[in-house]
Amino acid sequence: MALTEIAPAKINLALHVTGQRDDGYHLLETVVTFSDAGDVVTVEAAPEDAFSMSGRFSQGLSREAGGSDGNLVLRARDVLREALSEEGMSAPPVAIHLEKNLPVASGIGGGSADAAATLRALLRHWHATPAASTLDRLALKLGADIPMCMVGKPLMASGVGENIALLPAMPSFHCIIANPLQPVSTPQVFQRLTEKNNAPMGPLPALSSAAGWLSWLGSLRNDLEPPARLVQSRIAELSGLMKDTGAALVRMSGSGASCFALYETEAQARESLERLTAARPQWFFMQTRTVGKGETDDART
Structure with missing residues (x-):
């Protein structure tokens, strides 16, 4: 059975740069919300790993996980599988399809949202329950925006994006x-x-x-x-x-x-x-x- 996750656009309603760490990372404060539409990630069982794409902006993405512009969907699959293996959990082959409806490199977290949706879909598909600290660690490893995209609700984030506080009172716009x-x-x-x-x-x-x-x-x-x-x-x-x-x-x-x-x-x-x-x-x-x-x-x- 195929499982589908929406990868909604991430909207930085405000973003303040408040400093810079010694390692070069910038310190931020940002108010974030998410759209009710975006890319779509579909996962299903397969005899071997497979990946396909469709959608208006699919041509702008790599089909490979490696390299500086490697596809974050495939990176998410690989790092999650490795983490689950280390904890003794099974992560058999999967076919992943990405419907790419959002522009690439556009400031609305498209790649990060895709990676977060992939993580959510694979956790459901593999019936996996890694430790929360493990999931937090690998999400941040994939990118500073991915912990926010894993939440998918109105929030304030600080640090390099890892400190998150929900904003449950924020209305829909x-x-x-x-x-x-x-x-x-x-x-x-x-x-x-x-x-x-x-x-x-x-x-x-x-x-x-x-x-x-x-x-x-x-x-x-x-x-x-x-x-x-x-x-x-x-x-x-x-x-x-x-x-x-x-x-x-x-x-x-x-x-x-x-x-x-x-x-x-x-x-x-x-x-x-x-x-x-x-x-x-x-x-x-x-x-x-x-x-x-x-x-x-x-x-x-």
């Missing part, structure tokens, strides 16, 4: 995610970041309404947006187009080039999607709704 289909190198963005010790977010205020959340989020920043705009000028163009739709909040996600716009109503989001798609038909636009108020929205079969 009507949202458009957009990308000019120009990949942005995260290392290049950090190289252009001139200030590494920016002001932290401060304590989370008491928020009881969507308007309150939007007001607080609007007071925050993405410290990577200015340097990302230097790397890719179309980010500014995209942000301007989205602001012209009257969105309640527009900001770049992660290290770019994706931007998001939050709206008060579904009708506003739908009308904005039509307007943006007409203006830039060659770019990527997705109308979605974010997970909120304790919902998981991780459709499975």
Whole structure:
């Protein structure tokens, strides 16, 4: 029987760079939520390991696990199998299919979400229950965003992404995610970041309404947006187009080039999607709704 996991887009609603460790890793504070749609990972038993891909953006990914641009789905399979083997658990061959609907290298955690979905699907398929510390360790080994993507709920993360606090009171937002289909190198963005010790977010205020959340989020920043705009000028163009739709909040996600716009109503989001798609038909636009108020929205079969 095939098992399916949604790999939702990760949206950095705000991202503050607050320092840098001696080993070079940057210290972050970020508010994160997830879309109700994204890539799809399917796993089923097979006589030998197999991997296939489909979807609009499948051609941008490696079919191999190794190398600097190795596929994170395959890396997740391999590191989980190794960890389970060390704990005496079986991890027989599997066929994995990735439906790649999100742009690659776009600041919405596509690869990390794919890896997290793969881990969740394989744990279910193999009926495996490794120690929580083991799972935490291998998730962080795969990438700083993967622990967040394993959670898949509104959260605040700090450190290099390993310190996570859930935000169960965050509401769901009507949202458009957009990308000019120009990949942005995260290392290049950090190289252009001139200030590494920016002001932290401060304590989370008491928020009881969507308007309150939007007001607080609007007071925050993405410290990577200015340097990302230097790397890719179309980010500014995209942000301007989205602001012209009257969105309640527009900001770049992660290290770019994706931007998001939050709206008060579904009708506003739908009308904005039509307007943006007409203006830039060659770019990527997705109308979605974010997970909120304790919902998981991780459709499975």
